[in-house]
Amino acid sequence: MKNSIYSLVVVLVLTTFSTLQAQDSPKETLKEFVGQYNKEGNTGFNITVSIKDDKLHAQPTDKSQPLTELVLIEKDQYDLKNTGGLKISFARDEDGKITHLTFSSGGNQFNALKQKD
Secondary structure, rough: OOHOOOOOOOHHHHHHHHHHHHHHHOOHHHOOOOOOEEEOOOOOEEEEEEOOOOOEEEEOOOOOOOOOOEEEEEEEEEEEEOOOEEEEEEEOOOOEEEEEEEEEEEEEEEEEEEEEO
16 A cells, blocks of 8 residues: 555656646747747637747737637647637648647637748
8 A cells, every 4th residue: 555655656746747847848949839820711810829928828819818828738739728628739841840720629620820920
Protein backbone atom coordinates (compact mmCIF):
# COMPACT_ATOMS: atom_id res chain seq x y z
CA MET A 1 0.00 0.00 0.00
CA LYS A 2 2.81 2.37 0.96
CA ASN A 3 4.59 1.56 -2.29
CA SER A 4 1.54 2.26 -4.46
CA ILE A 5 0.91 5.62 -2.75
CA TYR A 6 4.55 6.57 -3.33
CA SER A 7 4.24 5.57 -7.00
CA LEU A 8 1.08 7.64 -7.38
CA VAL A 9 2.75 10.70 -5.85
CA VAL A 10 5.76 10.33 -8.18
CA VAL A 11 3.49 10.08 -11.24
CA LEU A 12 1.51 13.16 -10.16
CA VAL A 13 4.67 15.20 -9.57
CA LEU A 14 6.17 14.22 -12.93
CA THR A 15 2.92 14.93 -14.78
CA THR A 16 2.56 18.35 -13.13
CA PHE A 17 6.19 19.23 -13.87
CA SER A 18 5.95 18.24 -17.54
CA THR A 19 2.71 20.22 -17.92
CA LEU A 20 4.30 23.32 -16.40
CA GLN A 21 7.34 22.92 -18.65
CA ALA A 22 5.15 22.66 -21.75
CA GLN A 23 3.33 25.89 -20.89
CA ASP A 24 6.51 27.92 -20.41
CA SER A 25 7.22 28.61 -24.08
CA PRO A 26 10.04 31.08 -24.74
CA LYS A 27 8.84 34.45 -26.01
CA GLU A 28 10.86 34.13 -29.23
CA THR A 29 9.10 30.86 -30.04
CA LEU A 30 5.70 32.42 -29.38
CA LYS A 31 6.34 35.23 -31.89
CA GLU A 32 5.92 32.85 -34.81
CA PHE A 33 2.23 32.41 -33.88
CA VAL A 34 1.51 36.15 -33.63
CA GLY A 35 -0.50 37.71 -36.42
CA GLN A 36 -3.78 38.25 -38.17
CA TYR A 37 -5.69 35.18 -39.33
CA ASN A 38 -8.53 35.71 -41.83
CA LYS A 39 -11.35 33.19 -42.10
CA GLU A 40 -11.84 31.10 -45.20
CA GLY A 41 -15.35 30.99 -46.64
CA ASN A 42 -18.58 32.09 -44.96
CA THR A 43 -18.09 30.36 -41.62
CA GLY A 44 -16.21 31.76 -38.65
CA PHE A 45 -14.49 35.05 -37.97
CA ASN A 46 -11.09 36.72 -38.25
CA ILE A 47 -8.75 36.11 -35.30
CA THR A 48 -5.83 38.10 -33.93
CA VAL A 49 -3.14 36.18 -32.02
CA SER A 50 -0.88 38.22 -29.73
CA ILE A 51 1.49 37.91 -26.77
CA LYS A 52 0.55 39.34 -23.38
CA ASP A 53 2.54 38.64 -20.21
CA ASP A 54 4.72 36.18 -22.17
CA LYS A 55 1.70 34.03 -23.08
CA LEU A 56 -0.22 33.60 -26.32
CA HIS A 57 -3.70 35.12 -26.48
CA ALA A 58 -6.40 35.12 -29.15
CA GLN A 59 -9.33 37.41 -29.83
CA PRO A 60 -11.77 37.95 -32.67
CA THR A 61 -10.35 40.83 -34.69
CA ASP A 62 -13.58 42.79 -34.23
CA LYS A 63 -13.11 42.42 -30.44
CA SER A 64 -16.61 40.97 -30.05
CA GLN A 65 -15.17 38.59 -27.42
CA PRO A 66 -12.54 39.21 -24.73
CA LEU A 67 -8.83 38.53 -25.17
CA THR A 68 -8.34 34.89 -24.13
CA GLU A 69 -5.18 33.07 -23.08
CA LEU A 70 -4.10 30.06 -25.13
CA VAL A 71 -2.96 27.11 -23.00
CA LEU A 72 -0.57 24.69 -24.70
CA ILE A 73 -1.92 21.15 -25.05
CA GLU A 74 0.87 19.87 -27.29
CA LYS A 75 2.99 21.25 -30.12
CA ASP A 76 0.90 23.74 -32.14
CA GLN A 77 -2.34 22.85 -30.30
CA TYR A 78 -3.91 25.14 -27.73
CA ASP A 79 -6.97 25.26 -25.51
CA LEU A 80 -8.66 28.64 -25.03
CA LYS A 81 -8.61 29.13 -21.26
CA ASN A 82 -11.98 29.16 -19.48
CA THR A 83 -14.03 28.61 -22.64
CA GLY A 84 -15.30 25.10 -22.05
CA GLY A 85 -13.17 23.33 -24.63
CA LEU A 86 -12.62 25.75 -27.51
CA LYS A 87 -9.36 24.88 -29.26
CA ILE A 88 -6.97 26.37 -31.81
CA SER A 89 -4.55 24.22 -33.82
CA PHE A 90 -1.85 25.81 -35.96
CA ALA A 91 -0.71 24.25 -39.25
CA ARG A 92 2.73 24.60 -40.82
CA ASP A 93 4.08 24.34 -44.35
CA GLU A 94 7.01 22.14 -45.39
CA ASP A 95 9.43 24.87 -44.22
CA GLY A 96 7.91 24.90 -40.73
CA LYS A 97 6.20 28.29 -41.09
CA ILE A 98 2.69 28.70 -39.73
CA THR A 99 0.19 29.01 -42.59
CA HIS A 100 -3.21 28.88 -40.90
CA LEU A 101 -5.12 27.93 -37.79
CA THR A 102 -8.13 25.75 -37.21
CA PHE A 103 -10.63 26.92 -34.59
CA SER A 104 -12.66 24.06 -33.08
CA SER A 105 -15.78 24.19 -30.97
CA GLY A 106 -17.44 20.85 -30.31
CA GLY A 107 -18.02 19.29 -33.73
CA ASN A 108 -17.70 22.61 -35.58
CA GLN A 109 -14.52 24.09 -36.95
CA PHE A 110 -13.21 26.64 -39.42
CA ASN A 111 -9.86 27.61 -40.88
CA ALA A 112 -8.29 31.06 -40.90
CA LEU A 113 -5.27 31.89 -43.08
CA LYS A 114 -2.30 33.69 -41.54
CA GLN A 115 -1.74 37.02 -43.25
CA LYS A 116 1.73 38.04 -44.40
CA ASP A 117 3.55 40.41 -42.06
